[in-house]
Amino acid sequence: MSATCDQDADLMLRVQKGDTAAFEELVDKYKQPVMNLIYRTIRDATEAEDLAQQVFLQVYKAANRYRVSAKFSTWLFTIARNLCLNEIRRRSRHPAESLDAVRPDSEDEPMRQYEDIRTFSASEQMLQNELTEKIQKALEELPENQRTAILLFREQDLSYEEISEVLKCSLSATKSLMHRGRETLKQKLKPYLRSGAWQKPTI
Amino acid sequence: MNQLDYNKLREIAWRQKLTAQQEAEIKAYLANCPEARPDWEEERILTQSLAQLPDAPLAFNFTAQVLQAVKRQEAEASPAAVVQWWQRLRSLGWGYRSALAAVVLGAGVLSYQQHLNLSREELAVSIATVSRVAALPRVTGLRDFDTIQHLDDVVAVIDTKLLAALQ
Numbered sequence: 001m002s003a004t005c006d007q008d009a010d011l012m013l014r015v016q017k018g019d020t021a022a023f024e025e026l027v028d029k030y031k032q033p034v035m036n037l038i039y040r041t042i043r044d045a046t047e048a049e050d051l052a053q054q055v056f057l058q059v060y061k062a063a064n065r066y067r068v069s070a071k072f073s074t075w076l077f078t079i080a081r082n083l084c085l086n087e088i089r090r091r092s093r094h095p096a097e098s099l100d101a102v103r104p105d106s107e108d109e110p111m112r113q114y115e116d117i118r119t120f121s122a123s124e125q126m127l128q129n130e131l132t133e134k135i136q137k138a139l140e141e142l143p144e145n146q147r148t149a150i151l152l153f154r155e156q157d158l159s160y161e162e163i164s165e166v167l168k169c170s171l172s173a174t175k176s177l178m179h180r181g182r183e184t185l186k187q188k189l190k191p192y193l194r195s196g197a198w199q200k201p202t203i
Numbered sequence: 204m205n206q207l208d209y210n211k212l213r214e215i216a217w218r219q220k221l222t223a224q225q226e227a228e229i230k231a232y233l234a235n236c237p238e239a240r241p242d243w244e245e246e247r248i249l250t251q252s253l254a255q256l257p258d259a260p261l262a263f264n265f266t267a268q269v270l271q272a273v274k275r276q277e278a279e280a281s282p283a284a285v286v287q288w289w290q291r292l293r294s295l296g297w298g299y300r301s302a303l304a305a306v307v308l309g310a311g312v313l314s315y316q317q318h319l320n321l322s323r324e325e326l327a328v329s330i331a332t333v334s335r336v337a338a339l340p341r342v343t344g345l346r347d348f349d350t351i352q353h354l355d356d357v358v359a360v361i362d363t364k365l366l367a368a369l370q
Contacts (some may be wrong), residue, residue, distance in 0.1 A: 020270065027266045030259050039259030049262060056269045057276060135252050153218065154253050182217075186245050189252075193245045 008072035015063045017025055023063075029055050030073070033155045034080050040139055040151055041084040042091075051087060057078045074162045081166055088144065131192065138188040146181030149174055204232045209239065217250050 008029075014022035020054075034055055039048040058079050065076060139147055145167055152158045152166060164174035186193060204212075212225055220293050221229065234241050262268065292300070 020273075023273070024266055024270060027269050031269075032261060035261045035265075036256075036260045041257075045260050048259060049265065052261075052265070053269050053272055057272055060273050131252060131255075132257060134254060150253070154256075158217070176334075182246075182249065186249055189249065190245070193248045193252075203245050 009068045010065050011130060012072055013068070016066065023056075023060055026059070026072075030076055031056075033073075034076065036155055037077065037080055037148070037151050038084055040136065041138075041144065041147065042087055042125075043140060047087065051083050052080075054083055058083075071162060073158060074165050077152060077158070077166045082108065085144070125170060134192055137183075138185050140179050141188070142184055145169070146177045146184070149177045150181045153178060204228050208232075209236075213243070213246055216247065 008026065013024040015026065031052065035048060035052045037043065038051045042048055042051070043121070055076070059076060062079075066072070138148050139150070142150070149163055149167060152163045158166070160171055160174050162177075163178075164171050167174060167177070169177070209229070212229055213223065215221065229243070233243060276304065292303070295303070
């Protein structure tokens with residue numbers, strides 16, 4: 001078990017004893033990765049934030065069920081994924097457009113303001129925004145399990161084994177999901193990837 | 204380096220920066236196998252692009268909100284232990300729920316059976332008590348009941364005849 005894993009397990013053991021400071025530390029550490037996964041799955045900032053909050057609430061409520069033998073991040077992302085799937089199911093039953101949903105064609109100001117810690121020049125910013133939008137759209141169009149596999153692999157340094165645990169499928173199936181997902185992304189983004197406008201080749 | 208090694212290095216590059224030695228191996232492979240270069244470039248740019256995706260927007264006071272929600276929920280949940288139990292029950296899998304239902308059903312059947320047994324015992328005790336209070340004579344004792352019943356009549360007739368004879 002890695003040092004990070006040990007550290008998370010220690011924090012969870014403290015949470016089990018009702019230590020709120022330990023819980024706060026875990027929330028601070030994982031809020032962004034959890035939010036990234038949820039936001040890229042449901043594409044609605046407000047609902048993603050609500051869901052992320054629910055994920056941590058569930059972690060707190062179920063702290064007594066956590067066993068040190070399981071890696072905390074695997075457990076956390078399993079909860080996050082389950083909540084996302086529930087939300088997707090709920091949406092399919094009650095389709096409704098959220099006021100906060102990302103609309104690429106919209107020129108309105110975003111309804112919520114967040115601090116932007118990145119700085120780009122205007123042209124870089126435009127290019128970056130375009131790239132981001134294309135990748136996010138391509139990601140959005142992937143099947144849920146392929147998208148989650150790619151995001152978890154990128155986001156949290158989870159191993160194939162741990163991702164397969166979150167996705168509740170075999171190791172070979174997980175690898176296959178990842179390969180197929182990346183192949184689909186490459187196909188969809190081919191004109192952009194081939195143009196070389198975004199990146200400088202290194203080799 | 205063969206195709207298999209190339210695929211392995213490609214997968215490593217999905218997650219981390221290749222070492223100088225690994226980069227040199229890839230470079231040599233691509234020099235020998237130029238048709239793999241477009242794929243390598245696509246892979247590399249896709250990996251970089253995914254890594255550069257900006258973080259999702261997150262409220263600056265997210266942690267405080269979570270902690271507040273925890274406190275709120277604790278305050279709401281403490282008097283409603285039944286709700287908590289129900290939520291726990293709902294969070295169980297189907298297997299556990301079925302097992303729990305079977306246990307509850309079994310306990311119900313068992314207690315009903317015990318209730319029946321108890322009722323029967325009480326009934327038996329009642330009958331025994333009644334039978335002790337109003338004890339019936341033994342059957343052998345009742346065998347000459349009719350003879351004894353008519354004995355008075357016979358004795359009366361004999362007494363009348365005896366009196367007449369004496370007079």
